[in-house]
Amino acid sequence: MILAVSTVFTTTAVSEKKVSAQAEIKNKKQLQRWALATKLLSDGEKYFDQTKADNKISDKTAAIYTAIEYIWNEDGDAVPVNVFCDSVKNYFAGCDDFNAEKLATIGKNDYFEYNSGDSNVTLKTMQAGGGTQECTYIGEKEHTDGSKTMYGVWTDPDPAPGDPETPYYVALDIAENGQMTAYRKLKDGSQLNVDIYKFNENGDYVVSYTTESGKAFIPDEEKAGFSYNIQIIDEEKSKTPIQFEDRTLEDNSFNLNLESEDTSIVDIDYDRITAKDKKGTTNIKYNIRSAESGNVIYSESIPSTVYSISIDEENYYGIYLLPGESRQVTANIEGYNGPVSYQWTSAECKIDNQLGKTCKITAPSKEGNPKILVQAFIKEGESEEWIGVKEEEITVADCKLSFSYRKFVGDHSEPASGDTLKVGEAYWFSLDGASFAWDYGNGNRNDSKRQTFYTMDFELNGKHLIATDTEENLSNDEPSLSIGAGGGFPNRIIKPKKAGTLTITGTIYRNGNFFRDFKKSYKVEGNTPSPTPVNKPTKPAKVTVKKTTLKSAKNAKGKKLVVKWKKNTAGNGYQIQYSTSKKFAKGNKTKTISKNKTTSYTIKKLKKKKTYYVRIRTYKKVSGKTYYSGWSSVKKVKIKK
Numbered sequence: 001m002i003l004a005v006s007t008v009f010t011t012t013a014v015s016e017k018k019v020s021a022q023a024e025i026k027n028k029k030q031l032q033r034w035a036l037a038t039k040l041l042s043d044g045e046k047y048f049d050q051t052k053a054d055n056k057i058s059d060k061t062a063a064i065y066t067a068i069e070y071i072w073n074e075d076g077d078a079v080p081v082n083v084f085c086d087s088v089k090n091y092f093a094g095c096d097d098f099n100a101e102k103l104a105t106i107g108k109n110d111y112f113e114y115n116s117g118d119s120n121v122t123l124k125t126m127q128a129g130g131g132t133q134e135c136t137y138i139g140e141k142e143h144t145d146g147s148k149t150m151y152g153v154w155t156d157p158d159p160a161p162g163d164p165e166t167p168y169y170v171a172l173d174i175a176e177n178g179q180m181t182a183y184r185k186l187k188d189g190s191q192l193n194v195d196i197y198k199f200n201e202n203g204d205y206v207v208s209y210t211t212e213s214g215k216a217f218i219p220d221e222e223k224a225g226f227s228y229n230i231q232i233i234d235e236e237k238s239k240t241p242i243q244f245e246d247r248t249l250e251d252n253s254f255n256l257n258l259e260s261e262d263t264s265i266v267d268i269d270y271d272r273i274t275a276k277d278k279k280g281t282t283n284i285k286y287n288i289r290s291a292e293s294g295n296v297i298y299s300e301s302i303p304s305t306v307y308s309i310s311i312d313e314e315n316y317y318g319i320y321l322l323p324g325e326s327r328q329v330t331a332n333i334e335g336y337n338g339p340v341s342y343q344w345t346s347a348e349c350k351i352d353n354q355l356g357k358t359c360k361i362t363a364p365s366k367e368g369n370p371k372i373l374v375q376a377f378i379k380e381g382e383s384e385e386w387i388g389v390k391e392e393e394i395t396v397a398d399c400k401l402s403f404s405y406r407k408f409v410g411d412h413s414e415p416a417s418g419d420t421l422k423v424g425e426a427y428w429f430s431l432d433g434a435s436f437a438w439d440y441g442n443g444n445r446n447d448s449k450r451q452t453f454y455t456m457d458f459e460l461n462g463k464h465l466i467a468t469d470t471e472e473n474l475s476n477d478e479p480s481l482s483i484g485a486g487g488g489f490p491n492r493i494i495k496p497k498k499a500g501t502l503t504i505t506g507t508i509y510r511n512g513n514f515f516r517d518f519k520k521s522y523k524v525e526g527n528t529p530s531p532t533p534v535n536k537p538t539k540p541a542k543v544t545v546k547k548t549t550l551k552s553a554k555n556a557k558g559k560k561l562v563v564k565w566k567k568n569t570a571g572n573g574y575q576i577q578y579s580t581s582k583k584f585a586k587g588n589k590t591k592t593i594s595k596n597k598t599t600s601y602t603i604k605k606l607k608k609k610k611t612y613y614v615r616i617r618t619y620k621k622v623s624g625k626t627y628y629s630g631w632s633s634v635k636k637v638k639i640k641k
Contacts, residue, residue, distance in 0.1 A: 031135060041065075047183050050181050051182065056094050063112070065091065068126070070123055076123070078123065085099055085100060090179065103121070133293040135153070137150070138151045152170050168185060170186065192229075192288070196218065199225045211378075215305070217304075218266070219388060220275050220279055220335070221277060224275065228256075230243070230249075258270070259287075261284075266284065273304075277638070279334050281304065281335075283302065283304065284304045309332070309333050318392075318393070321361075323398065324365050325362070329359060331358075331374045333376055338378055338379075340376050343374065343375045348368070348370035349394065371394065373391045376388050401516055402433060403431060404430050406427070408426040408493075411592050419523060421496055422525055423498065423499055423526035424496075426484075427493070427495070436587065451512040455506070456490060456492055456505070457507075461498060480497055481502075548574060549568075550563070550564075550616050559608055560606065561614065561637055565599055567596070572619060573594045575617050576616050578591075580611065592619075606639050615632050615633070616631070
């Protein structure tokens with residue numbers, strides 16, 4: 001097959017210097033030039049091996065290739081015959097007896113002319129075309145005898161009927177003295193291998209995300225790398241495949257391009273893949289091109305699934321067990337709809353049914369934080385392939401309940417202690433040890449059949465007020481006791497209005513049944529002063545407070561949340577409330593900003609990968625009373641960094 005050469009060579013005076021094959025072979029051009037020469041030669045001898053008697057390079061092929069080298073090097077239009085014959089000997093092993101007599105027998109061809117008795121070999125202008133870059137140099141392997149083999153991959157942008165399908169792999173063997181000994185087309189089996197993998201903070205390889213079936217499974221919100229290697233099967237030179245890694249390929253022979261069909265599932269930045277929050281499957285297409293020609297050598301797609309594995313999703317706050325307690329736990333996978341099998345392990349917990357979607361775990365007999373691990377497998381063909389793992393830390397505790405409280409001073413609270421309270425002062429009581437993680441089996445919070453998790457019974461001088469996790473009794477007009485919500489879990493803000501004995505009983509429930517309780521009494525000192533007779537005051541005008549506009553809430557480095565709002569001088573300050581509950585039904589925390597000129601606040605020590613909801617309101621103090629505006633709109637922020 002004759003290919004078009006993009007460059008037309010013109011003849012110039014040739015210098016009488018010997019072409020150094022040894023010097024030329026050090027360059028990848030040697031392989032590329034021979035690969036193209038095999039296409040240009042029309043005598044059918046595209047491959048040779050001088051070590052095989054029936055496959056030795058012919059005098060004609062050796063002479064024509066040498067002429068082409070002179071033309072490529074633009075060394076003129078005539079070469080002394082002795083120099084030409086020496087070049088043939090230098091280029092090819094097995095041509096030590098090549099001479100002018102053999103040269104004269106070659107006859108007419110498209111590359112040179114030589115007649116017996118002439119002193120020079122006349123070179124012809126090569127009008128045919130193509131480009132040496134159509135053979136992309138991969139690399140070389142040195143052998144113990146001092147020889148080496150150059151490897152390349154051939155891509156023909158316009159193959160003729162009957163030509164080998166592209167790409168295919170070729171090898172050029174070079175003796176220690178620099179002579180070419182063989183040019184071989186490699187047997188089928190050489191291939192490109194690709195891998196999507198996990199890397200650490202240093203960029204080092206950790207583990208593959210790619211299955212043997214060629215699919216990738218990437219955990220949600222993780223980053224992955226893309227790498228490839230070319231595996232050469234050359235049984236004549238090596239019993240094992242020869243690997244050329246993408247990052248070590250010489251001369252940057254190849255250019256990589258990655259594309260994602262759905263950027264909402266995975267995003268691409270050169271060879272870095274970012275799994276997004278959206279779960280599901282998309283195709284990552286890769287193109288690997290020759291850096292010289294731009295020809296696409298390899299092009300394929302990898303089905304890539306972004307997924308997450310969870311254990312007992314309904315337990316938002318984690319899994320709490322008593323020492324020796326057992327519980328059924330369930331593994332769930334999101335983003336993949338095919339069949340999945342699981343395997344459970346734990347170094348400290350006893351596990352029954354290790355190979356099921358659901359298993360029974362038994363906590364150790366002492367308090368601590370043991371871990372359980374579940375691995376997920378998918379079935380591809382006849383075998384199961386590992387795709388990911390989820391590790392969950394369990395809290396093993398005795399669930400010891402107690403009360404602690406904080407005292408309000410001005411617009412903030414501070415730690416306090418003791419068994420004596422004061423009439424008219426506000427206290428923030430918490431039922432410690434009653435983590436929401438104990439809230440197991442009581443039903444979903446949005447379920448109408450939801451069971452109560454906790455109650456707090458406040459008794460003062462025989463009068464009872466009971467608060468529950470359903471947020472009832474947030475305020476009360478009882479003359480002896482006032483209760484307000486303090487945000488978070490089991491807690492309330494109380495303000496005794498009469499002296500006496502305040503007894504608080506905290507109770508928590510599991511599976512809809514009584515679980516634990518704790519009772520403690522406090523002495524309330526001081527009497528409410530007798531009212532001074534006064535004329536009945538006129539009913540004060542209704543106080544309204546303008547709402548504050550919440551401008552933004554963004555995640556900042558260090559597990560922080562930066563909240564910004566529009567300045568509102570209609571009030572004295574602001575209250576910021578944030579929660580992991582969309583409806584602010586649990587886990588609420590409130591920050592008070594005492595200056596109305598302040599327009600931003602940073603919330604710290606948040607939990608990574610948790611979603612928080614934020615809102616703001618304005619407060620105004622009038623005649624000793626505090627009035628609040630309605631809450632602003634809610635901002636949703638996921639802590640990613």
